[in-house]
């Protein structure tokens with residue numbers, strides 16, 4: 001994880017008078033090894049590989065903390081589970097295109113779109129702070145062949161309901 005992020009976390013922990021625990025550090029390391037979006041449960045599974053004694057409650061509590069610290073953002077990728085996005089530091093204001101069937105997610109950024117959004121917000125007398133757009137779509141394979149690749153596997157991995 002980047003120095004800047006570590007600093008952000010350290011500052012937050014100090015400001016809140018929290019303790020710097022090895023467990024918390026393990027969780028943060030597990031989050032930033034990849035740029036994938038994840039659910040709390042997925043993170044718990046990931047962290048358990050490096051520390052089998054870590055509790056679900058610790059992972060969930062830390063997630064709330066990291067969101068407050070601005071290291072992570074909660075996003076809505078559809079389904080009934082909250083996803084967490086570790087990429088807003090590198091790509092502020094990015095949006096997500098999500099396949100309605102297999103749940104595949106693509107990130108995108110568009111300067112023109114952001115300016116347009118800001119314009120709309122300002123027109124309504126508000127000051128834009130942040131936004132993330134979610135577009136539901138058909139992935140390339142679904143569009144072309146009517147079937148997503150490895151559909152069942154993908155939906156199982158994302159814990160989406162399997163449709164018949």
Ligand SMILES: [Zn+2]
Nearest residue numbers: 085087094107
């Ligand atoms: Zn994202």
Ligand SMILES: [Zn+2]
Nearest residue numbers: 099102139148
């Ligand atoms: Zn798909």
